[in-house]
Amino acid sequence: MIDNLKRISDTIWEIPVSYKQGMRVPARIYGTEKLIQELDDAVYDQVTNVATLPGITKYALCMPDGHFGYGFPIGGVAAMDVEAGGVISPGGIGFDINCGMRLMVTNLTYDQVKPYIKKLVDRLYERVPAGVGSTGFVKLSRNEFCKVVEEGAQWCIRNGYGWEEDLELVEENGCIQGADASKISEKAIDRGFNQIGTLGSGNHYLEIQVARPENIYDQELARSLGITIPNQVVVMFHCGSRGFGHQVATDYLQTFLKVMESKYGIKILDRELACAPFNSPEGQAYFAAMKCGINMSFANRQVILHQIREVFSEILGRSPENLGMHMIYDVAHNTAKLERHIIDSQERSLLVHRKGATRAFAPGMKDVPERYKNIGQPVIIGGSMETGSYLLVGVPSGEQTFFSTAHGSGRTMSRAKARKIYRGEKLKKEMESRGIYVRSTSYSGLAEEAGGAYKDIDDVIEAAELAGISKRVVKLTPIGNIKG
DNA sequence: ATGTAC
Numbered sequence: 001m002i003d004n005l006k007r008i009s010d011t012i013w014e015i016p017v018s019y020k021q022g023m024r025v026p027a028r029i030y031g032t033e034k035l036i037q038e039l040d041d042a043v044y045d046q047v048t049n050v051a052t053l054p055g056i057t058k059y060a061l062c063m064p065d066g067h068f069g070y071g072f073p074i075g076g077v078a079a080m081d082v083e084a085g086g087v088i089s090p091g092g093i094g095f096d097i098n099c100g101m102r103l104m105v106t107n108l109t110y111d112q113v114k115p116y117i118k119k120l121v122d123r124l125y126e127r128v129p130a131g132v133g134s135t136g137f138v139k140l141s142r143n144e145f146c147k148v149v150e151e152g153a154q155w156c157i158r159n160g161y162g163w164e165e166d167l168e169l170v171e172e173n174g175c176i177q178g179a180d181a182s183k184i185s186e187k188a189i190d191r192g193f194n195q196i197g198t199l200g201s202g203n204h205y206l207e208i209q210v211a212r213p214e215n216i217y218d219q220e221l222a223r224s225l226g227i228t229i230p231n232q233v234v235v236m237f238h239c240g241s242r243g244f245g246h247q248v249a250t251d252y253l254q255t256f257l258k259v260m261e262s263k264y265g266i267k268i269l270d271r272e273l274a275c276a277p278f279n280s281p282e283g284q285a286y287f288a289a290m291k292c293g294i295n296m297s298f299a300n301r302q303v304i305l306h307q308i309r310e311v312f313s314e315i316l317g318r319s320p321e322n323l324g325m326h327m328i329y330d331v332a333h334n335t336a337k338l339e340r341h342i343i344d345s346q347e348r349s350l351l352v353h354r355k356g357a358t359r360a361f362a363p364g365m366k367d368v369p370e371r372y373k374n375i376g377q378p379v380i381i382g383g384s385m386e387t388g389s390y391l392l393v394g395v396p397s398g399e400q401t402f403f404s405t406a407h408g409s410g411r412t413m414s415r416a417k418a419r420k421i422y423r424g425e426k427l428k429k430e431m432e433s434r435g436i437y438v439r440s441t442s443y444s445g446l447a448e449e450a451g452g453a454y455k456d457i458d459d460v461i462e463a464a465e466l467a468g469i470s471k472r473v474v475k476l477t478p479i480g481n482i483k484g
Numbered sequence: 485a486t487g488t489a490c
Contacts, residue, residue, distance in 0.1 A: 070485090096485040133487055191487070202485055246486050334485090 001044055002036055005029070011064070011467040015048055022052040022269065030401075031064040032463045035455065038412060039066065046073045049269045053078065054277070055086020057343055057350055061401055063357050064463035065410030065455060070095065071272030074356035077404045079341065082278040082349050087266065088287055089275035090256070092353030094334035095249045096200075097293030099240030100171075101331055101358075101380035101407075102301045103391065106312065107324030110210045110231040110479065119315050120208060121437050121480040127307045128206055129198045130484040131441030136197030138303055145193035146181035149244075152295030153330075156302035162309075166302065168369050170330040171359065174298045176337075179291035185251050188289075192244025192296060197303035199239050201441065201484040203408075203449060205385060206237040206304070208480035215475035221393060222474050224375045226328050234476060235308055235325075236389055238382045239300060239484070240334065245293035252286040278351050287336075294335060301330055328391065329369075329378035333358045333407035341402055352402045360394035360405040360470045368394075379470050381461065383409045385438065386431060386451030388477040390461050397468035405470035406461070409454035418453035419444055431481075440483035449483060 005013040008028070013036055017023040027047040029036065043066055050072055051060035057079045066075030071091025080086025106113075113120070129136055138161075140148065148155045153174025156162055167174045199206060211232045216222045227234070241248075256274040259282055260266045266275065276283040305327070309320035316323060336353045343350075352359075361368050361377040368377045376393035383389045387409070394403055413421075424443025427450055431438050440446040464470045 094485070099485070200485075201488090204485085240485070243486060250486090 001041055009467070011463045015044065020048045023048055025051050025056050025059050027051045027060040027062070029062040029066065030463055030467050030469065032459055035064055035459055035463055038455065040068050042068045043073045046071070047076065049273060050076060050078050050092070052269060053080065053087055053089065053273065053275060054266060055080035055082065055084050057081045057348070063404065063406040064460045065356070065406040065408050067410045069355065071270055072355045075406065075410060076353070076355045077357045077401055078353045079350040079402045080278060082338070082351050086278050086351055087275035088278045088283045088336055088351055089273055089353065090249045090253050090286065091272050091274065092355050093290060093336050094355045095246045096240035096334055097245035097248060097290055098297035098332045099334040100297060100301065101236065101238050101333065101382055102305060103234060103236045103328040103380045104305060104308065104325055105226045105328060106233045106235070107229070108233045109229060110233060113208070113233045116315050117208065117437050117480045120311065121439055121482060123311045123315055124206060124308065125439040125482050127311050128304055128482065130201065130482060132201045134198045135194040136303065138196045140193050140196065142189050142193050145189060148196065148299050149184065149292035149296045150179045150181050151175055152298040153302035156299050161303045161306040166305065166327050169327040170298055171332050174302065176291045176294045178288055179295050180288035181292055183285045183289040184248055184292050188244055188247035188251065191247045192242065195242040195244060196300055197307060198242060198300065199304065199482065199484045200242050201445060204239040204484035206482040207385065207478050209234050209236055209389065209476035209478050211474050211476055215477065217472045217474060221375055225378060225391060225473060226326060227474055236380065236382065236476065237301070237304060239304065241293040241297040241300065244296050248289050248293045252289065255282055290336065294332065298330065329380060331358055331378065331380050350402065354404050356407045357404045358407045359403060360398050361403050362394045362396040362398055379405055381406055381408060383457035384451040384454040385449055385478060385481045385483060386436070387457050388475050390457065390472055391474050391476065392461070392470040392472050395468060395471050398470065401469050405464045409457045409460060411453060412455050413453050415448040418448045418450055422447040422450040422452065436478050436481060438481040438483060446483055
């Protein structure tokens with residue numbers, strides 16, 4: 001397939017509209033030659049299917065961590081012009097609505113934390129429920145849950161889960177406007193109301209990490225983001241909207257399949273790309289329901305953050321304030337958001353689908369928190385539990401991807417294949433011998449997340465930087481991990 | 485990702 005691609009630069013590859021009937025725009029895949037060679041052929045099929053969707057603007061994009069997903073590739077970005085019949089598609093957002101990353105610093109060094117790492121991880125494992133079907137300690141009535149999904153992390157702050165200062169460091173200040181609980185099903189409420197403060201399973205995790213001096217790529221940017229001492233300990237976690245978001249996506253996929261062709265005359269190449277015009281009753285209902293998923297996820301991460309502060313405080317015998325447990329940022333990587341972008345020197349309203357892709361706004365842009373205005377929006381990219389993760393910032397040349405970048409390493413093999421190759425018990429021991437203490441709800445789940453089942457995170461980040469869609473600041477390496 | 489299937 002690589003021979004059919006037009007090489008735009010070392011890290012940008014294009015599939016022309018002539019590739020497939022119905023493509024409205026070319027597809028562009030980001031990656032080094034090595035990453036492109038490793039890419040599953042199904043991704044080409046998926047990203048070119050996306051290029052046929054009504055209203056798609058400029059390109060159907062796939063980020064350097066791209067891999068096969070439901071309908072859209074994971075790593076997919078598609079911006080739909082809502083004034084030109086553009087659609088909204090759950091497959092372009094993901095079942096786990098507002099799956100995302102949160103990162104917090106401490107004022108502790110690796111040497112200070114090392115003696116406590118097992119205690120910390122064991123206690124975090126108790127206090128942050130993980131695994132399929134786990135429920136949280138926040139007891140809510142169904143009515144109160146409906147408030148949470150409309151108010152997001154702001155509800156949490158009012159109810160004592162976190163600090164006022166946290167909110168400005170969450171995308172959308174922790175509450176996206178326009179969430180409407182009357183647009184979600186009873187079934188979604190049933191699945192979600194006891195899931196606030198839970199990690200989930202699969203690739204969801206909570207990790208204690210170190211910013212080693214040799215892994216800081218830009219000293220000044222690192223300092224501006226709060227990485228100020230050598231071997232500073234930070235806490236990163238990855239989770240989403242649990243069964244709640246999953247149910248919202250399921251509900252509206254069904255709705256869209258019913259009306260898409262009969263009512264709106266939209267023909268698609270893959271049922272998994274079910275969609276509706278953004279400006280239609282069904283499209284608007286899903287948009288408002290999806291925003292409930294976004295807020296549920298912000299609330300989920302806010303409560304987990306609170307739990308982490310409590311655990312560190314308990315184990316280390318100091319208050320969270322005294323431990324300097326301030327947030328760096330919380331960023332979503334499964335959303336569709338209405339944004340203004342300049343297309344061919346004209347400002348347009350675009351619904352930007354980012355599915356396994358992170359918003360990466362440049363310095364000076366509206367919606368970048370005041371304290372990061374001059375350096376750009378922080379981007380948190382979770383690697384595998386063995387290899388490490390990255391903190392990056394958005395850059396002006398990110399305009400080419402509607403200011404989007406990668407979200408993780410990207411899998412290179414199926415979960416089933418990883419289970420055949422790796423053993424969870426052995427992996428746990430090996431990781432421990434390398435200084436990473438890990439707790440997991442399932443050994444098979446652990447095997448699925450082996451570092452070897454993922455692309456090389458360094459390659460992905462390098463590709464994103466060379467392509468000019470984000471700039472790396474620091475690589476963070478794990479010392480403790482709780483695996484969902 | 486997910487009460488891992490309606």
